Amino acid sequence: MTVNILFAAKEERWPTYEPHLRRALDDKGLDYDLRRDFAPDEVDYMVYAPNSDVQDFTPYTRLKAVLNLWAGVEGITRNDTLTVPLARMVDDGLTQGMIEWVTGHVLRHHLGMDAYIVNPDQEWNLIVPPLAQDRSVAILGLGALGRACAETLVGLGFKVSGWSRSPKEIAGVTCHHGENGLTETLAEAEILVLLLPDTPATENTLNAETLAALPRGAVILNPGRGPLIDDNALIDALNSGQIGHATLDTFRIEPLPADHSYWAHPRVTVTPHCASETRPASASRIIAENIARGESGQPFLYLVDRDSGY
Structure with a gap:
């Protein structure tokens, strides 16, 4: 069954991340569809940045996990509409x-x-x-x-x-x-x-x-x-x-x-918040690993403890 993956980050990030994500997902042998424009009830996984336009997760009824592109998750942990697992970026x-x-x-x-x-x-x-x-x-x-x-x-x-x-x-x-x-x-x-x-x-x-x-x-x-x-x-x-x-x-x-x-x-x-930018190549490998784990029934990596906030 095809896994639908929504890239929910700023539009200008898409050309940078798309080739790296596809390469990493291909390396995992996944049958997937990666896009920016799924209907909410079609999405299995969300590759996410907290400054995304997606702020209400309620319509995403099929969603299995949200995979954050950033190490910081304070912009999403207090969102009560997000009830599925949230993984922070560690790479x-x-x-x-x-x-x-x-x-x-x-x-x-x-x-x-x-x-x-x-x-x-x-x-x-x-x-x-x-x-x-x-x-x-x-x-x-x-x-x-x-x-x-x-x-x-x-x-x-x-x-x-x-x-x-x-x-x-x-x-x-x-x-x-x-x-x-x-x-x-x-x-x-x-x-x-x-x-x-x-x-x-x-x-x-x-x-x-x-x-x-x-x-x-x-x-x-x-x-x-x-x-x-x-x-x-x-x-x-x-x-x-x-x-x-x-x-x-x-x-x-x-x-x-x-x-x-x-x-x-x-x-x-x-300095302009440059201490540690997410690198698309390495971040994509972490995201692909987590999707592969989710599809095979293994626990996700780097899950956020919603009570502690990180």
């Missing part, structure tokens, strides 16, 4: 992209590279940073992406700690959890990386109180989610020198509005 390309962004910016701040790159006075300004073994980096969020970044930084010699809501064990990483664990993690974070999901429980994880718990002059990297930070509290902490610099890749409103104070702040670097 090697996305993980590697995040590792590279985080590692690049950790090294940039660790080495003090901005002093050389942005030097309008043309001063011969020698900065001797500590070695990695003497620099503390902390990661909030030790899921697939956080774990991968932590392991890479450990491999470079950094002192790495991390915090998650539930206990974790990662070789070479000092892992904390719970409310007291968050305080301990922040206290030792010269460079702090935010990789938590966006849930009601994580909103404003960085606020006036938690920013004050960081070592003075700490650097913040946020490739996770915009709502993790209380923006006004961060601006105040930057102005006072409590926070030395913030490199931000995600925001509450995207694209970041032109009049937002982050753009002009001398201690803020804005």
Whole structure:
């Protein structure tokens, strides 16, 4: 029986994803029809982006699963019309992209590279940073992406700690959890990386109180989610020198509005949500694998826990 697969993402994504999806589905030997224009009651699987026009899943009476193209699922987990399994995107390309962004910016701040790159006075300004073994980096969020970044930084010699809501064990990483664990993690974070999901429980994880718990002059990297930070509290902490610099890749409103104070702040670097784009080739293989598993009665990979929000 032919499996009907709806590509429910922005139209401009279709030419990029279609050949990769077809190749991956062919490799799985599936009998399928992949399109953008099925009638709702004909759809078996939905390849989905949360900014899709599909927001009401009620008419999709035959739907077996929704396969998200993004790692972030906050835009869909609170949709009460979605009652079938939802799988988030976990793939090697996305993980590697995040590792590279985080590692690049950790090294940039660790080495003090901005002093050389942005030097309008043309001063011969020698900065001797500590070695990695003497620099503390902390990661909030030790899921697939956080774990991968932590392991890479450990491999470079950094002192790495991390915090998650539930206990974790990662070789070479000092892992904390719970409310007291968050305080301990922040206290030792010269460079702090935010990789938590966006849930009601994580909103404003960085606020006036938690920013004050960081070592003075700490650097913040946020490739996770915009709502993790209380923006006004961060601006105040930057102005006072409590926070030395913030490199931000995600925001509450995207694209970041032109009049937002982050753009002009001398201690803020804005990047355009580029830390880890989904790569069509690797993502397509994950989607094809999940469809093949669904058709053969095996459990889906990377299912979202709707109660926890990720």
